[in-house]
Amino acid sequence: MSxxxxxxxxxxxxxxxxxxxxxxxxxxxxxxxxxxxxxxxxLILAIMAAMVIFMMISSRGKPSMRxxxxxxxARFAASLISxxxxxxxxxxxxxxxxxxVMPFGMEPVQVGPFIEKQFLxxxxxxxxxxxxxxxxxxxxxxxxxxxxxxxxxxxxLEMVYxxxxxxxxxxxxxxxxxxxxxxxxxxxxISIGVILMVLYKRNADKN
Numbered sequence: 001m002s003x004x005x006x007x008x009x010x011x012x013x014x015x016x017x018x019x020x021x022x023x024x025x026x027x028x029x030x031x032x033x034x035x036x037x038x039x040x041x042x043l044i045l046a047i048m049a050a051m052v053i054f055m056m057i058s059s060r061g062k063p064s065m066r067x068x069x070x071x072x073x074a075r076f077a078a079s080l081i082s083x084x085x086x087x088x089x090x091x092x093x094x095x096x097x098x099x100x101v102m103p104f105g106m107e108p109v110q111v112g113p114f115i116e117k118q119f120l121x122x123x124x125x126x127x128x129x130x131x132x133x134x135x136x137x138x139x140x141x142x143x144x145x146x147x148x149x150x151x152x153x154x155x156x157l158e159m160v161y162x163x164x165x166x167x168x169x170x171x172x173x174x175x176x177x178x179x180x181x182x183x184x185x186x187x188x189x190i191s192i193g194v195i196l197m198v199l200y201k202r203n204a205d206k207n
Contacts, residue, residue, distance in 0.1 A: 016051050041181060045185075052192060076150060079151040079154055083150070086118065086122045090119075093115055097111065117164060126155045147195065160185070
């Protein structure tokens, strides 16, 4: 890859990183900074989709599905498990509250901060993971690994959940938005995995 293309990858990834950090700060800080939650969901999906497309195009000709070492596997597992955990935890808490029961016997005022702290931990964990994966990809001039895509999806998942947590809506609307965007983001992750496998197989066949 030419130096120009390498610098372009680094520039786009840096810009996206800044967007994620600023959006994450605004959302986790509260509605006073990021009040337009209703407009946020489609926007975050569109930005994520643009980044995924860029990552795939910039890696064209040398896609990789491999997880070569234990640290690679550990990062992939941490990203995937943290995302699934946050979905199950949030869904379980929502259902408990809708049935008039506070999770773990907490007071109502404790539930929001309890959930939010876990979203923040998962968000920061995946921000670290994707930073490592992108840095290694650009430094070693290789394609973005599947872990980078997994952490990218989980990052966006946490921002959607945190934005939803800050909204005041009825139980039915809350559940609808929760299930809708959970399904969309996991479907996106599965689709990315399938596309990467197809590209990797084609690349292997050519070689």
